[in-house]
Amino acid sequence: FGNTLFAPQPTRGWEQDVSKLYHDVQLPPHHQYLAFYLWLQKHYGAHAMVHVGTHATHEWHAGKEVGFTAADASENFVGAVPQLYAFIVDDIGESLQAKRRGMATIISHMTPPLDRATLNPGLKELAQLISDWSVAKEKSPGMAESVRAEIDQKARTMGLLTDIGIAAIGGEHDIEVLDDHITEIAEKITPFGLHTFGTAPAEPMKRATVEAILSIDPEKSEAVRGERAATLAAAIEQSAVDELDAFARGLAGGYIAAGPGNDPVRNPDALPTGRNLYGFDPSRMPSRASWNMGEKLARELAQNFHERKGQWPTRLVYNLWGVESNRHEGVMESQIMALMGVRPKWDERGKVAGVEVIPRAELGRPRCDVTIIPSGLYRDLFSQVMKLLDEAVTLAQAQPEEDNVLRSNVAATRAELLAKGLPEARAAQLAAVRLFSVPSGAYGTNVANVVPLSNTYGNAAEADEKVSGVYFMRMHHAFGQGMWGESVSDAPGLAVDLFKSALKGAQAAIHSRSSNVFATLDNDDFYQYLGATAQAIRQVNGATPEVLVTNMANPKAPKNETLEKYMGREMRARYLNPKWIDAIMAEGYAGAKLVNQVVEHLYGWQVTVPEAVDRPEDARAPFARLRELRDAGAARLGRPLPELSMGMSGDFEIAVEEGATMVRVGSALFGARA
Numbered sequence: 213f214g215n216t217l218f219a220p221q222p223t224r225g226w227e228q229d230v231s232k233l234y235h236d237v238q239l240p241p242h243h244q245y246l247a248f249y250l251w252l253q254k255h256y257g258a259h260a261m262v263h264v265g266t267h268a269t270h271e272w273h274a275g276k277e278v279g280f281t282a283a284d285a286s287e288n289f290v291g292a293v294p295q296l297y298a299f300i301v302d303d304i305g306e307s308l309q310a311k312r313r314g315m316a317t318i319i320s321h322m323t324p325p326l327d328r329a330t331l332n333p334g335l336k337e338l339a340q341l342i343s344d345w346s347v348a349k350e351k352s353p354g355m356a357e358s359v360r361a362e363i364d365q366k367a368r369t370m371g372l373l374t375d376i377g378i379a380a381i382g383g384e385h386d387i388e389v390l391d392d393h394i395t396e397i398a399e400k401i402t403p404f405g406l407h408t409f410g411t412a413p414a415e416p417m418k419r420a421t422v423e424a425i426l427s428i429d430p431e432k433s434e435a436v437r438g439e440r441a442a443t444l445a446a447a448i449e450q451s452a453v454d455e456l457d458a459f460a461r462g463l464a465g466g467y468i469a470a471g472p473g474n475d476p477v478r479n480p481d482a483l484p485t486g487r488n489l490y491g492f493d494p495s496r497m498p499s500r501a502s503w504n505m506g507e508k509l510a511r512e513l514a515q516n517f518h519e520r521k522g523q524w525p526t527r528l529v530y531n532l533w534g535v536e537s538n539r540h541e542g543v544m545e546s547q548i549m550a551l552m553g554v555r556p557k558w559d560e561r562g563k564v565a566g567v568e569v570i571p572r573a574e575l576g577r578p579r580c581d582v583t584i585i586p587s588g589l590y591r592d593l594f595s596q597v598m599k600l601l602d603e604a605v606t607l608a609q610a611q612p613e614e615d616n617v618l619r620s621n622v623a624a625t626r627a628e629l630l631a632k633g634l635p636e637a638r639a640a641q642l643a644a645v646r647l648f649s650v651p652s653g654a655y656g657t658n659v660a661n662v663v664p665l666s667n668t669y670g671n672a673a674e675a676d677e678k679v680s681g682v683y684f685m686r687m688h689h690a691f692g693q694g695m696w697g698e699s700v701s702d703a704p705g706l707a708v709d710l711f712k713s714a715l716k717g718a719q720a721a722i723h724s725r726s727s728n729v730f731a732t733l734d735n736d737d738f739y740q741y742l743g744a745t746a747q748a749i750r751q752v753n754g755a756t757p758e759v760l761v762t763n764m765a766n767p768k769a770p771k772n773e774t775l776e777k778y779m780g781r782e783m784r785a786r787y788l789n790p791k792w793i794d795a796i797m798a799e800g801y802a803g804a805k806l807v808n809q810v811v812e813h814l815y816g817w818q819v820t821v822p823e824a825v826d827r828p829e830d831a832r833a834p835f836a837r838l839r840e841l842r843d844a845g846a847a848r849l850g851r852p853l854p855e856l857s858m859g860m861s862g863d864f865e866i867a868v869e870e871g872a873t874m875v876r877v878g879s880a881l882f883g884a885r886a
Contacts (some may be wrong), residue, residue: 302475736816
């Protein structure tokens with residue numbers, strides 16, 4: 213292409229050395245990776261590098277968190293060459309990593325168009341049955357019972373009972389719960405298709421996106437909504453112009469204006485795109501508003517647990533992500549502190565100045581022991597918030613209350629460490645650690661790299677042990693109590709044992725989702741953190757804990773819900789929805805690739821939390837639509853294509869054949885749109 217080179221980024225290399233994947237926390241760049249970037253600088257003579265897509269790998273190599281020198285790999289990759297990076301506007305956290313460790317200037321781009329999901333044919337039929345039951349119960353109890361039985365059978369076949377955690381549709385309450393779930397699916401704001409850089413969505417999807425953004429403020433008057441809709445539509449159109457203009461300006465050495473990000477539903481000011489994204493001051497996290505929301509969620513979580521179990525939660529495990537905290541700005545951290553019975557203090561400028569204890573009488577329940585597992589990016593972006601959480605742990609465990617479970621757990625661990633011969637001060641220090649992650653310069657659990665290599669870990673119990681072994685090996689490093697990423701070496705195996713002791717008796721693993729674009733199956737990170745955490749707890753305790761998602765996609769109505777319900781809604785709003793399938797297949801190769809990834813990530817959940825995805829009914833549902841696509845592809849090619857098979861002997865394979873995009877699932881082939 214003349215003076216323009218298009219090239220794939222070299223593979224990171226973990227899968228090429230399985231031994232390192234299972235046993236090493238960090239992996240230096242291999243020769244091909246380093247040689248490629250040096251060739252771009254020294255031989256090809258690139259005047260600029262443009263990384264396209266969220267995200268690449270060069271900014272995630274080992275090295276310091278910030279402030280690189282020539283000894284850090286990423287500094288050598290980019291050298292003095294200007295870096296432009298097209299990044300989805302909804303991902304501020306990882307864009308900051310690209311700026312800090314990839315020396316990038318960000319050009320934000322729009323999310324895919326958003327719209328309400330509506331219902332697939334099966335759900336429409338079920339919704340009509342519920343309507344029929346509502347009429348029949350007033351006129352004929354016998355007819356109502358017959359319809360109830362049909363509702364139960366169809367909901368069971370479709371896997372909806374797993375979603376809502378009900379064994380059977382037994383009566384009016386169960387039907388109401390099911391009806392609410394179906395309504396949520398229909399109304400779910402969902403991405404349709406993909407965004408093309410520098411191109412605004414077609415008029416119908418532009419209008420739908422505007423309505424999706426406005427939907428969280430239904431109380432606004434028609435006049436205000438009309439004015440706001442016009443402003444948003446203009447911002448979407450302007451985004452297409454600004455994205456390409458910023459790209460051209462950046463290549464010309466010009467200035468790219470800074471701008472905010474986030475899911476446009478949460479923050480409409482993220483539009484227009486084409487901006488160099490920035491974050492916020494972490495010293496203000498959590499804000500008072502975030503604290504109020506997080507405290508309410510913690511109170512509801514504890515109360516719900518008490519109503520279901522007849523006891524208060526004693527130990528919970530939270531995942532924290534830099535990406536998520538840049539969206540919700542401290543709601544999860546507030547939940548954690550509230551569960552421990554601690555709250556932030558703010559100075560006169562709104563900065564967090566420390567923590568204070570919530571008196572037991574005011575709290576109204578026992579303090580909960582919370583183990584916190586931040587990601588590597590969270591460690592980099594929010595180190596001072598980690599220190600604040602550590603202060604909260606220290607303060608909560610110091611409260612001399614008979615029902616203070618955190619205090620009693622710390623005492624028990626301290627006694628175990630003393631029995632192993634550790635000095636009193638060291639035992640007390642280690643026993644109070646509640647933050648665990650990868651050490652500085654390392655990122656990710658690596659479970660997502662292990663899971664596809666099923667030939668390396670076997671099945672069932674053996675798989676659990678080996679896959680969770682990678683998680684323990686990487687995530688056991690202690691933070692807080694005077695340590696920062698220490699692999700405790702006072703005794704053989706003590707580092708991992710200390711982490712396991714902090715998971716002992718855990719009743720739930722909890723993570724957050726604050727986006728209308730990303731969910732559980734469109735990326736591998738969610739299962740390699742939340743799923744792998746649940747798997748690790750199962751390895752320690754012998755049973756999978758409850759797996760919960762703090763759903764903040766609608767910032768006005770956050771809630772904690774089960775993984776089954778959250779994933780079930782996603783499955784039915786997207787991947788089992790002909791409307792979504794048609795939109796994604798219209799994207800050709802890129803759409804087929806996303807379908808491939810969804811199946812891979814579903815398998816990731818099958819390995820880590822099999823209880824959430826053990827639904828053969830769900831697996832069968834998409835095949836009718838896939839057969840239609842296969843038959844359409846056969847018609848275009850003028851020859852028959854193989855029959856679809858339920859068995860997936862391998863990953864999707866994607867190819868282009870005679871103008872038709874073909875997708876192979878195991879041994880089955882079907883055609884997408886040309």
